[in-house]
Amino acid sequence: MEFSEWYSEILEKAGIYDLRYPIKGCGVYLPYGFKIRRYSFEILRKLLDDTNHDETLFPMLIPENLLAKEGEHIKGFEDEVYWVTHGGKSPLEIKLALRPTSETTMYYMMKQWIKVHTDLPMKLYQVVNTFRYETKHTRPLIRLREIMSFKEAHTAHSTQDDCNKQIKEAIEIYGKFFDEICIPVIISKRPEWDKFPGADYTMAFDTIFPDGKTMQIGTVHNLGQNFAKTFELEFETPDGNKDYAYQTCYGISDRAIASLIAIHGDEKGLVIPIDVAPIQIVLIPLLFKGKEEIVIEKIKELSKILKTKYRVHVDDRDIRPGRKYNDWEIKGVPLRIEIGPRDIEEGKAVIVRRDNGQKMTVEAFNILNEVEKTFEDYKASLLQKATEKLEKYITVIENDKKDLLLLSEKVKFALSESKGIILVPYIESIYNEEFEGLIDASVLGLTTYNGKEYISIARTY
Amino acid sequence: MEFSEWYSEILEKAGIYDLRYPIKGCGVYLPYGFKIRRYSFEILRKLLDDTNHDETLFPMLIPENLLAKEGEHIKGFEDEVYWVTHGGKSPLEIKLALRPTSETTMYYMMKQWIKVHTDLPMKLYQVVNTFRYETKHTRPLIRLREIMSFKEAHTAHSTQDDCNKQIKEAIEIYGKFFDEICIPVIISKRPEWDKFPGADYTMAFDTIFPDGKTMQIGTVHNLGQNFAKTFELEFETPDGNKDYAYQTCYGISDRAIASLIAIHGDEKGLVIPIDVAPIQIVLIPLLFKGKEEIVIEKIKELSKILKTKYRVHVDDRDIRPGRKYNDWEIKGVPLRIEIGPRDIEEGKAVIVRRDNGQKMTVEAFNILNEVEKTFEDYKASLLQKATEKLEKYITVIENDKKDLLLLSEKVKFALSESKGIILVPYIESIYNEEFEGLIDASVLGLTTYNGKEYISIARTY
Numbered sequence: 001m002e003f004s005e006w007y008s009e010i011l012e013k014a015g016i017y018d019l020r021y022p023i024k025g026c027g028v029y030l031p032y033g034f035k036i037r038r039y040s041f042e043i044l045r046k047l048l049d050d051t052n053h054d055e056t057l058f059p060m061l062i063p064e065n066l067l068a069k070e071g072e073h074i075k076g077f078e079d080e081v082y083w084v085t086h087g088g089k090s091p092l093e094i095k096l097a098l099r100p101t102s103e104t105t106m107y108y109m110m111k112q113w114i115k116v117h118t119d120l121p122m123k124l125y126q127v128v129n130t131f132r133y134e135t136k137h138t139r140p141l142i143r144l145r146e147i148m149s150f151k152e153a154h155t156a157h158s159t160q161d162d163c164n165k166q167i168k169e170a171i172e173i174y175g176k177f178f179d180e181i182c183i184p185v186i187i188s189k190r191p192e193w194d195k196f197p198g199a200d201y202t203m204a205f206d207t208i209f210p211d212g213k214t215m216q217i218g219t220v221h222n223l224g225q226n227f228a229k230t231f232e233l234e235f236e237t238p239d240g241n242k243d244y245a246y247q248t249c250y251g252i253s254d255r256a257i258a259s260l261i262a263i264h265g266d267e268k269g270l271v272i273p274i275d276v277a278p279i280q281i282v283l284i285p286l287l288f289k290g291k292e293e294i295v296i297e298k299i300k301e302l303s304k305i306l307k308t309k310y311r312v313h314v315d316d317r318d319i320r321p322g323r324k325y326n327d328w329e330i331k332g333v334p335l336r337i338e339i340g341p342r343d344i345e346e347g348k349a350v351i352v353r354r355d356n357g358q359k360m361t362v363e364a365f366n367i368l369n370e371v372e373k374t375f376e377d378y379k380a381s382l383l384q385k386a387t388e389k390l391e392k393y394i395t396v397i398e399n400d401k402k403d404l405l406l407l408s409e410k411v412k413f414a415l416s417e418s419k420g421i422i423l424v425p426y427i428e429s430i431y432n433e434e435f436e437g438l439i440d441a442s443v444l445g446l447t448t449y450n451g452k453e454y455i456s457i458a459r460t461y
Numbered sequence: 462m463e464f465s466e467w468y469s470e471i472l473e474k475a476g477i478y479d480l481r482y483p484i485k486g487c488g489v490y491l492p493y494g495f496k497i498r499r500y501s502f503e504i505l506r507k508l509l510d511d512t513n514h515d516e517t518l519f520p521m522l523i524p525e526n527l528l529a530k531e532g533e534h535i536k537g538f539e540d541e542v543y544w545v546t547h548g549g550k551s552p553l554e555i556k557l558a559l560r561p562t563s564e565t566t567m568y569y570m571m572k573q574w575i576k577v578h579t580d581l582p583m584k585l586y587q588v589v590n591t592f593r594y595e596t597k598h599t600r601p602l603i604r605l606r607e608i609m610s611f612k613e614a615h616t617a618h619s620t621q622d623d624c625n626k627q628i629k630e631a632i633e634i635y636g637k638f639f640d641e642i643c644i645p646v647i648i649s650k651r652p653e654w655d656k657f658p659g660a661d662y663t664m665a666f667d668t669i670f671p672d673g674k675t676m677q678i679g680t681v682h683n684l685g686q687n688f689a690k691t692f693e694l695e696f697e698t699p700d701g702n703k704d705y706a707y708q709t710c711y712g713i714s715d716r717a718i719a720s721l722i723a724i725h726g727d728e729k730g731l732v733i734p735i736d737v738a739p740i741q742i743v744l745i746p747l748l749f750k751g752k753e754e755i756v757i758e759k760i761k762e763l764s765k766i767l768k769t770k771y772r773v774h775v776d777d778r779d780i781r782p783g784r785k786y787n788d789w790e791i792k793g794v795p796l797r798i799e800i801g802p803r804d805i806e807e808g809k810a811v812i813v814r815r816d817n818g819q820k821m822t823v824e825a826f827n828i829l830n831e832v833e834k835t836f837e838d839y840k841a842s843l844l845q846k847a848t849e850k851l852e853k854y855i856t857v858i859e860n861d862k863k864d865l866l867l868l869s870e871k872v873k874f875a876l877s878e879s880k881g882i883i884l885v886p887y888i889e890s891i892y893n894e895e896f897e898g899l900i901d902a903s904v905l906g907l908t909t910y911n912g913k914e915y916i917s918i919a920r921t922y
Contacts, residue, residue, distance in 0.1 A: 087594030
């Protein structure tokens with residue numbers, strides 16, 4: 001089955017996201033999908049809270065003149081902004097944009113709050129919906145008109161040095177986050193012509209989807225003083241002078257959810273990383289006539305023990321166990337525990353891992369330890385497996401001769417043969433949009449890989 | 462100080478909400494305010510999750526023809542809907558509304574999901590932003606154009622009886638929620654002319670603000686089969702027939718946050734209920750020259766113990782203790798603990814309650830128990846104090862004579878004398894909009910008070 005078909009199907013079958021809404025690119029997070037989103041963003045929230053970011057909530061509407069204040073920025077967004085023009089039946093005096101992102105909103109307010117260097121650093125974030133009038137083909141959780149979950153962080157600092165350190169911290173936080181959801185990433189410095197509109201430079205996190213195309217799943221922007229000058233974020237320095245704030249911003253969206261679905265899933269359905277699984281363990285009683293009660297009792301007992309540490313569900317539906325296995329495999333529940341009368345006699349329980357199908361008989365009394373051990377291994381091996389898949393999609397092209405046309409042919413050939421990311425050792429003469437035009441693919445940017453600097457190239461989502 | 466002035470000032474001074482945004486009725490939840498919101502809605506989420514409600518996320522935009530599908534409903538909202546008419550520079554083929562509420566969105570999707578009685582009950586909720594183009598005077602967290610936090614639940618059932626039971630459950634859940642944030646409420650059945658557009662009837666939760674005006678802080682609507690018929694939510698009954706789903710919906714917004722600020726606060730600042738306090742305990746070292754270290758050590762030790770159960774902050778700023786007390790009183794931190802060298806010698810700690818200023822010297826080794834005991838009492842007495850304030854604002858008018866004009870004069874007099882809620886024993890002849898016109902106030906509806914049925918009347922926000 002083609003990946004894109006598999007992806008659409010699993011969103012529906014596992015109850016993640018329903019796109020049958022009468023606006024293209026707008027859909028519904030279903031209960032099971034919403035829980036994955038909730039646990040994922042909770043991890044991100046915790047990482048941000050632990051590094052002294054403050055959660056906030058800013059307005060969704062942006063007056064036209066505010067959005068247009070930063071020239072480069074508005075140029076980057078104006079073709080895809082939704083405009084509110086009427087309230088009730090009356091035309092509004094000034095058009096209001098649905099936020100495509102919140103730089104202008106937040107920096108307008110920061111101007112009210114930042115007066116002196118002791119007001120800095122200021123590290124804010126919010127998790128909100130944002131909007132893009134996408135004219136391209138939309139895809140659920142990947143390219144949406146309503147991005148339902150956008151975690152955007154915005155910081156302001158009193159020195160360039162602090163600002164640079166913040167970029168490092170942001171990259172570290174995102175690295176940890178993607179580790180938690182077992183998604184391997186390639187970090188690149190985006191080329192000038194593809195950086196965030198208004199930024200000094202952009203660092204981006206890409207991963208590779210099963211179809212070999214890359215997906216940008218996180219970005220970190222060094223804004224320097226560009227926005228600060230436009231929004232007059234001037235403050236008094238320790239020595240009594242004036243300076244403009246140095247700023248960064250960084251974001252992660254629903255694409256993180258799309259990635260963990262796409263990258264870990266298999267032909268049976270989802271495979272969910274432990275920490276974001278709505279149900280971490282499903283208990284399935286194997287009932288035999290006359291011995292139902294003892295099994296049900298045992299299941300209750302184990303469930304109670306396991307619930308002290310995990311999200312547990314007991315599937316006591318009156319259907320065949322095989323159908324139950326199937327249902328929970330589709331939903332990607334990390335661990336299934338089966339208990340029948342013989343297991344109870346022997347003091348055993350059978351545990352089955354979703355990621356590799358491994359079936360183990362363990363001592364029932366020791367169930368908590370067994371699960372803990374299994375989950376540790378599950379998590380590590382999920383990331384490892386995903387990393388191996390990603391590595392297979394990376395092709396390094398040696399580039400001794402500097403014949404551009406030949407090189408572009410080599411890149412195109414490699415892309416069509418191997419897909420994924422093609423790495424070409426950095427040479428200045430090819431690092432431009434003209435070369436990008438030749439290869440019919442995207443230049444992701446400058447990427448350090450195994451200690452060496454490359455230009456990274458891929459077909460992207 | 463007038464209440465409205467106090468309210469505006471405290472939002473700013475305590476760091477709750479900043480309204481200096483260039484769109485009327487749109488503002489920013491500041492970090493401290495956001496945390497109160499977060500903990501408050503977490504309580505609500507837990508109550509809903511525990512009663513088998515599923516959290517979801519539906520689109521924010523509603524096509525005009527979808528919003529207009531239910532005739533009564535759109536009539537109730539059309540004057541205050543924001544309309545998106547353009548994407549980029551292109552006019553949209555069909556106008557899109559910013560959701561004023563999500564009945565139409567959700568029921569359109571429920572139609573896809575509900576086929577047979579076993580698909581029911583369906584109990585969904587979401588916490589989202591909603592929009593009203595308010596032409597009235599806006600007030601922070603009370604009357605907003607962007608309602609930043611709207612918890613809306615929507616349920617569908619296979620029988621009228623289940624639907625009625627759901628109304629009871631919803632009222633119970635909301636009752637528990639308001640108890641948790643120590644807000645006393647009066648529950649009324651809204652009059653026909655003030656029910657939710659499209660509902661069979663509306664039950665509403667009102668509280669009374671310090672200025673004697675009532676504030677609607679929660680509503681529960683029995684929709685019967687009205688929307689179900691419009692949205693064709695038809696399902697197969699157990700006996701193979703067809704029926705339309707029976708529906709309810711209920712909502713709570715930022716007004717819950719406004720209430721807990723308004724009702725518990727005093728001349729010194731906020732008084733926050735324990736469970737939603739961003740900081741539950743602030744520790745303040747009393748430093749004397751030469752004895753700093755021992756105090757700092759003790760504070761660290763206590764903080765570590767207290768953090769196992771509470772949200773704790775150590776204020777080690779280099780300013781006078783008096784200023785610290787003042788700052789944390791403004792922010793409404795429930796408990797302050799002061800430790801000086803003499804306290805340490807004596808094995809004591811001084812704890813000071815924010816709600817009543819009570820100062821107690823307790824055994825330091827027993828600090829966790831002391832705090833727990835104090836918090837129990839704090840919570841009970843916060844609700845009790847608020848309830849007493851509310852009761853003082855309730856005036857029962859005896860109504861033996863049925864002279865409408867005389868009665869309306871009595872009501873008007875009582876309102877101007879006592880403010881708050883005026884209760885008039887129910888008689889059919891006055892329960893109409895004409896009478897409401899006479900009294901220059903709002904009929905809240907039918908209210909059971911001390912076991913008797915009244916018509917409740919008030920000046921409302």
